[in-house]
Amino acid sequence: MTPTTSDLDFSVADGIVVVDKPAGLTSHTVVARIRRLAGTRKVGHAGTLDPMATGVLVVGLNRATRLLGHLQLADKSYDATILLGASSSTDDAEGEISPVASAEDLAAVTVESIEVAVAGFRGEISQVPSKVSAIKVDGRRAYERVRAGEEVALKARSVTISRYDVVDVRPGALGIEVDISVDCSSGTYIRALARDLGAELGVGGHLTMLRRTRVGAFGMSSAHTLEELGETFTMLPIADVASDTFPRFDADAEQAAAIRTGRPLPGLKLTAGQQTAMFDPTGTFLALYEPHGPLAKPTAVFVS
Incomplete structure (x- = not known):
């Protein structure tokens, strides 16, 4: 671009x-x-x-x-740091921190045990979002209910973790710091990954740093x-953006006139299961179309 x-x-x-x-x-x-x-x-x-x-x-x-x-x-990519040894009311460093692990518990956590635990979170998993997420519960955001002192129980949802790499493991002042890099589907909560890794290892965990590196x-x-x-x-x-994000179709003048008014088009071989960016002969982005049987129909038109 x-x-x-x-x-x-x-x-x-x-x-x-x-x-x-x-x-x-x-x-x-x-x-x-x-x-x-x-x-x-x-x-x-x-x-x-x-x-x-x-x-x-x-x-x-x-x-x-x-x-x-x-x-x-x-899909999105993140770099993050997880602190093992303590849990948080918000699953990150901004919440109320509660030490969970003793020195003996932390001593039993090794790089190998962390790698084994992380492996269990790769692929398609069922994840319960963080309680302070923006998910709505009966019309109000979950984080609003939590901050008002209410108990919130969110349902698990399916997410995909296509990459979950342990980059570094080191002792910290309050526990064990674990740097990770993650590629995941939309809807994944990295705070929940931190929480669940700590729970899997039996020592508690929360997120202390999060940087999104790709959308x-x-x-x-x-x-x-x-x-x-x-x-x-x-x-x-x-x-x-449209040309680089979606398959591209360059319409002729007659097709472009139809696309501008959102009319279905017959006979176009668009990529199945995907939206296609439609352009006129001058290179102007017009719309997004999808195949529907023998027709291509608009999902969004961006010109009038």
Whole structure:
């Protein structure tokens, strides 16, 4: 993807900004800052990061905000640090910490036992989300209920951990620190991985550092800090994002006219089970289409 940093009026431009979110800010705060920098109110983000987390936050401008919902299902990558030996009310360092393990318990935890435990969390697993997640319970976010002193019981859900590597294991002041790198499906809670690893080893565990390094095709190589964006506002045009994210179909003039009004198209050989990015002869991104039997039908149209 080729970023745009010209004199283009970003208040009317459609595209994606990949932010390297700093610790201490909510995703909502980052969106507000991008809104001011771009001079537009039409700004949204895909894949919330907790305030303590850093790294890739994908932000959409103008019509690209509608594309975000189609990007949220992408796999993600994280680097994280787990502290074994103590549990947390929030499964991370921001909660109330409760020591679980004795010195003898921690002494029994070896690199080999950690590797064995980690192996059990690879592949498709059933995971109970953290109680302080944004999942709604009877109309209210789980974290709101927890902070109000309520007991919250969330249902397990199926997630896929395609990579779960132990990068480093070292003694820390409060327990054993374990650095990990994870590739996972959307809906995976890294805090829950920390909690469950500690439980599997019988010593408790919680997350102390989290950095998201990739969301789908967007990695750290295309991310910019808020300070950098304040100096040079860099955006990935919506056409580049669509072309790099989805299979591409270049329509002729007659097909493009139909696509602009969201009409079904017969006879197109689009990739089964995937959305396809539809472009007109000038290279303008028009819509996302999917095959439905003998027809290709729109899932979203981005031009009028």
